[in-house]
Amino acid sequence: MKRLWASSVAGWTTAADEVALRQLLWRAVFDNHLEEVNRHVTRAPAVSRAPVREPVRRTLRARVKQRVRRNTAVRRLARSRAWRAMKDRE
Structure with missing residues (x-):
């Protein structure tokens, strides 16, 4: 590099x-x-990341449209006299 600089100053370079x-x-x-920068x-800038949206599962949509089926034991309890008595107390 020193030789190139000296040749350039003297006007002998191609x-x-x-x-x-x-x-x-x-x-x-x-x-x-x-180096100056x-x-x-002092530390690397924080990188903000956009929240990742999870894809909508098509199986959930199908389940929402279906009729809700109750457990048979729960249905029997709801029809019992004991449950009606408890419900009327509230």
């Missing part, structure tokens, strides 16, 4: 040498810029 020198200088300047960064 176009290809100038391109190579420009790329080397750009990389060095960019590395210095990153990283001095001010």
